[in-house]
Amino acid sequence: DCIICLGNSLACENDPKKRQLAIHNWSEVLSDNGIIIIDRRNYEAILKKENFINTKQQYCGESVTISPDKIASDETVFSYTFSDGQSFKLQMYPILDDYIKSIFAKAGFTPIEIYGDHKLTFDKNTVEFYHYVFKRTKYE
Secondary structure, eight states: OEEEEOTTGGGGOOOHHHHHHHHHHHHHHSOTTOEEEEEEEOHHHHHTTOOOOOOSOSSSGGGEEEEEEEEETTEEEEEEEETTSOEEEEEEOOOOHHHHHHHHHHTTEEEEEEEETTBSSOOTTTOSEEEEEEEEOOOO
8 A cells, every 4th residue: 555665765776777667666566546655865956066955854863974975967976974983875866856756657656745854845945855655546
């Protein structure tokens, strides 16, 4: 009845064909009128090279600092540095609003609601994450 994909996970797949295949596969396992909840970073603000939004309210808590290393329309790379000194880099594809709606529509999904940092009313310039609720409306 429901699939939840959080942590900006879909952006971790850099191959557009594999992203579309994943969404198609989700559509196949969902029941009629099933929903999927998916989130993504506010790449629109990031790509404008405005101040990187990192309020630490989402997934990592206070023990990690996240900073952008590379910002481009085809790839973003973020550094995650933890309070114990460990660090790693995460390469992601910057998924934008029109793109996510398009790839989900191709798999038979319709957007129901879009939240910004868990709120229905939000400022697009300061929101860190968008949360989409899509409904599977047709099975192909």
